[in-house]
Amino acid sequence: MRTPRAAYPLTWxxxxxxxxxxxxxxxxxxxxxxxxxxxxxxxxxxxxLVLGLVQIGDTSLRxxxxxxxxxxxxxxxxxxxxxxxxxxxxxxxxxxxxxxxxVTAVTLLFAFPYAYVMVRTSSPALRKVLLVALFLPFxxxxxxxxxxxxxxxxNQGMVNEALGLVGVxxxxxxxxxxxxxxxxVQYMLPFAVLMLAPALTAIPAELEAAAASLGAGWVKxxxxxxxxxxRPGLIGAGLVVVTLSLTDFAIPAILGGGTQDFxxxxxxxxxxxxxxxGLGATLSLMLVAVGSILVxxxxxxxxxxxxxxxxxxx
Amino acid sequence: xTDSLGKTVVLWLFVAAALITLSAPTIVVLGxxxxxxxxxxxxxxGLSLKWYGAIAQASDLRQAFVRSLIVATxxxxxxxxxxxxxxxxxxxxxxxxxxxxxxxxxLPFTIPLIGSGIGMMLVFGEMGALGRxxxxxxxxxxxxxxxMIWAVTASASNLSPDLELAAANCGAPPLQRFLYITxxxxxxxxxxxxxxxxxxxLNEFLVSLLLVDARSVTLPVQIYNSIRSIITPDxxxxxxxxxxxxxxxxxxxxxxxxxxxxxxxx
Numbered sequence: 354m355r356t357p358r359a360a361y362p363l364t365w366x367x368x369x370x371x372x373x374x375x376x377x378x379x380x381x382x383x384x385x386x387x388x389x390x391x392x393x394x395x396x397x398x399x400x401x402l403v404l405g406l407v408q409i410g411d412t413s414l415r416x417x418x419x420x421x422x423x424x425x426x427x428x429x430x431x432x433x434x435x436x437x438x439x440x441x442x443x444x445x446x447x448x449x450x451x452x453x454x455x456v457t458a459v460t461l462l463f464a465f466p467y468a469y470v471m472v473r474t475s476s477p478a479l480r481k482v483l484l485v486a487l488f489l490p491f492x493x494x495x496x497x498x499x500x501x502x503x504x505x506x507x508n509q510g511m512v513n514e515a516l517g518l519v520g521v522x523x524x525x526x527x528x529x530x531x532x533x534x535x536x537x538v539q540y541m542l543p544f545a546v547l548m549l550a551p552a553l554t555a556i557p558a559e560l561e562a563a564a565a566s567l568g569a570g571w572v573k574x575x576x577x578x579x580x581x582x583x584r585p586g587l588i589g590a591g592l593v594v595v596t597l598s599l600t601d602f603a604i605p606a607i608l609g610g611g612t613q614d615f616x617x618x619x620x621x622x623x624x625x626x627x628x629x630x631g632l633g634a635t636l637s638l639m640l641v642a643v644g645s646i647l648v649x650x651x652x653x654x655x656x657x658x659x660x661x662x663x664x665x666x667x
Numbered sequence: 668x669t670d671s672l673g674k675t676v677v678l679w680l681f682v683a684a685a686l687i688t689l690s691a692p693t694i695v696v697l698g699x700x701x702x703x704x705x706x707x708x709x710x711x712x713g714l715s716l717k718w719y720g721a722i723a724q725a726s727d728l729r730q731a732f733v734r735s736l737i738v739a740t741x742x743x744x745x746x747x748x749x750x751x752x753x754x755x756x757x758x759x760x761x762x763x764x765x766x767x768x769x770x771x772x773x774l775p776f777t778i779p780l781i782g783s784g785i786g787m788m789l790v791f792g793e794m795g796a797l798g799r800x801x802x803x804x805x806x807x808x809x810x811x812x813x814x815m816i817w818a819v820t821a822s823a824s825n826l827s828p829d830l831e832l833a834a835a836n837c838g839a840p841p842l843q844r845f846l847y848i849t850x851x852x853x854x855x856x857x858x859x860x861x862x863x864x865x866x867x868x869l870n871e872f873l874v875s876l877l878l879v880d881a882r883s884v885t886l887p888v889q890i891y892n893s894i895r896s897i898i899t900p901d902x903x904x905x906x907x908x909x910x911x912x913x914x915x916x917x918x919x920x921x922x923x924x925x926x927x928x929x930x931x932x933x
Contacts, residue, residue, distance in 0.1 A: 372840045381841075388760035392768060395753035395816065398745075399774050401809050405786020406778070412789060463688075466681035472930060483682075484926040485917055486689050492913035493693060494870030496887045497906040500894055501692020504699055504707055507898065511695065539688050550930045571674040600779035602873045607894060617781040617873075624785065624877075633785065641782040648777050 406641065412634035424631060432635035442619065442636070449615040452530070453599035456537045460594050461587060463538070464545035469579070471546070472553045491543040499607035502536055503527065528610035536604040541597060545590040552586020553579075585655070592651050596644050616640050693910055700903035707900055718904040728905050731889040734800060735869050738885055741804025742868035743861050746815045749808075750864075751857050754819025755849060759826060775810045783810050784877040791878065798880040806878055807868035814867070815860035821928070822856030855924045862923075866916040870909065 379390065414428040436442050471483040490498055505511045506526040513523040526532060556579060564574040580587075602617035609615075614622070616636065623633030700719070704712035722728050753772065762768060775783060787809070791802040826849065834844045850857075872887040879888055886905070893902055920926060 368843060372842050375842045376840075388756040388762050391752040391756035392762070394749040395772055395812060396768070398749055398805075398809050398812060399772055401787060401790060401805070402774050402778055402783050405783065405788075405790050408789035408793070409782070409786050463681055463685045466678045467685045470678055470682050480930075481921075481926065483686075484929070485921075486686055488917045488920075488926070489693055489910070489913055490689050492866045492870065492916055493906075493909050494872060494887055496870075496872050496891050496894070497696060497909050498692045500890065500898075500902060500906055501696045503894065503898055504695050504903070505691060509706070539692070542685060542689055547929055554930050571671050596777075596779065600781055602781055602876075603891070607891070617779070620781050620785065621877075624788075634789075637782045637785045640779050644779050644782075645777060 406638075409634045409638050409641075412630050413638050415631045417629045417631055422628065432631045433639075435632060436635050436639060445614055445616055445619045448530070448613070449599050452534055452537065452615065453595050456534055456541060456598040457591050457594045459534075459538050460541045460545045461591060464542055464549055464590065465583075465587075467542070468546045468549035468553050472550055473558065487543045487546055490539070495540060495601075495603040496607070498539065499536060499604060502532075502539075502608060506532060527608060528612055530609075530613055533605050533609045533613045533615075536608040537598045537601060540601070540604055541594045544597065545594050548590040548593060549583065549586045552583045552589070556582045588651060588655050592648065596647060600640060600644065696903050696906045697910060699900055700907045702900050702903075705899070707898060707903065718900045719907075721901045722904045725901065728886070728889060728901075731884055731886040732905075732908065734883060735886040737800050738804045738807060738871075738875070739865045739868040741801055742807040742811070743865045745805065745808045746812060746864040747857060747861050750812055750815025750860055751819050751850075751853065754816045754823065754856065754860075755826075755853060757816070758820045758823030758853075759828075759849070772816060773813055776813050780810060780873050784874040787874070788877045797878060798883050800883055803871075803875055803878045803883070803885065804868070806874045807871045808864065810871075810874060811864055811867050814863045818860030818863065819853050819856040821931075822853045822859075825852040825855075827852070855928075858923050859920065859928065862916050862920050866913065869912060 379387070383390075412424070413432055414430070415424040415426075416429055416431045417423075418425060467483065467487075471480055471487075474480050474483075503510070507513070508523055508525065508527070510526070512526060517523065560578055560582070561574050564578045565571070569577070599615075600617050601615060602621060605613050605615040605618055606621075609618075617640075620633050620636045620640070623629050623636060699707045701714050701716065702712060703715035703717065756762065757765065757769065778786075784806070787802070787806045788797070791797050791806075796802045830852075831844050831848050834848050839847070870887060871885075872891065875885045875888050876891065879885060884892070886909075890902055890905065893899075917926070
């Protein structure tokens with residue numbers, strides 16, 4: 354009796370014990386519920402966001418009493434009225450929206466050739482270089498990248514010093530709208546390329562060869578074969594870039610120097626400078642609404658097929 | 668197939684511009700960290716490692732970095748089981764309302780970061796948990812969770828139901844099947860996902876900024892706060908820590924699963 358028990362390894366006994374615990378906790382007849390149990394933690398975790406939205410909604414309906422600096426007890430729509438009527442918010446919203454559109458156009462213009470070369474190149478070394486160049490800034494974070502741009506574009510920065518060497522007086526390259534847009538394009542490029550690449554991989558190279566053998570030049574092939582076929586990727590990438598640049602905080606804050614605020618900066622200021630939580634919450638909720646409507650419209654127009662792309666957003 | 672010269676030139680003009688734009692800040696920060704001068708100038712005033720010595724002495728920077736590491740660890744430790752289970756469930760089983768659940772689990776991406784951040788700030792504020800590190804870790808986990816789930820689902824093509832049936836046929840009970848068959852099949856996805864979660868939490872700026880107070884600033888927030896006053900080379904030196912972490916993560920990713928997986932179409 355003793356010998357066979359010793360031959361039964363400890364790990365097996367542990368596994369058997371665990372197996373019994375698992376069977377007791379979740380009997381086989383609950384089998385159908387298993388996937389839901391597995392999804393539960395993720396659903397609960399994301400529930401934090403929903404809870405947050407509810408809190409934002411609640412806060413947005415309260416106004417700040419400037420004499421006591423307390424939030425009002427009763428609900429009112431006053432914050433929404435203020436956001437919709439005050440010029441300041443229209444200016445910020447306009448600046449962010451226009452910025453997002455320009456950034457998206459420029460980013461896609463550069464991301465598309467980048468993704469194309471990365472996918473089509475026959476050299477594994479070149480592909481790796483392009484991939485690393487993409488991931489490095491993506492993994493470094495916005496603050497460090499923006500800091501790099503401060504060094505390059507600042508008044509005593511590299512560009513101005515270099516211009517000084519050839520006798521050009523220093524220019525103000527930072528703290529203006531183009532600087533913010535430029536920084537955003539750099540921030541968005543990895544996202545756009547990584548969303549375009551799978552779509553381009555899905556296009557067989559033979560199609561381009563076929564178009565070429567039928568006499569189409571490369572420009573024609575691009576316009577009539579590659580571009581139409583990569584539409585899902587372009588839409589997905591465009592959607593991600595629009596929403597991310599519309600709602601970005603760090604780049605406008607650092608490269609805009611407080612003069613080029615986007616919506617996120619206005620929200621931050623309401624919470625941490627003027628302490629008007631109600632107004633800040635209202636702005637946040639409206640931004641979330643605009644973002645959701647944008648995503649919804651794109652899905653309606655182009656089908657939820659872009660959703661699969663959104664999943665592959667990395 | 669040889670491409671026409673025109674095509675090559677045009678493509679490479681764009682690629683070169685993108686490459687320079689992508690790499691310039693990283694290279695400049697690296698270069699600036701080795702300057703011998705007290706301010707950042709171009710060309711640099713000679714080379715030295717003195718700013719690395721300076722950051723090794725600066726306890727506030729060191730503490731901020733440790734806090735960032737703690738946040739990233741909390742985030743990853745939560746994300747691995749949560750994201751792996753959810754990813755396997757979505758890939759392996761037919762789930763009712765799968766579409767709706769997917770859309771719901773994508774909320775962290777569709778809700779703007781500032782909205783998520785403010786919302787969680789209010790929730791954690793209500794709980795009186797602001798100023799601690801674990802809410803920051805959880806928040807970073809929530810906002811990046813889709814990355815983890817996506818990475819696991821993407822690797823689920825290795826998941827063959829036949830293998831599990833075979834194991835069951837050989838008498839393997841459910842838990843064993845999960846540990847020895849299902850989990851190893853999605854392991855590349857779990858590795859990719861957890862690396863992404865760790866590095867993104869390490870760098871997370873906006874959500875950190877909203878959730879921390881003066882006692883619990885993480886490194887990106889610390890750098891942001893210092894940037895506003897004056898640009899000194901010690902910031903460049905501490906930024907190199909991020910560059911090194913990013914480089915390490917990329918090397919690991921490439922070694923363990925290969926960067927090419929990001930090019931695959933589904």
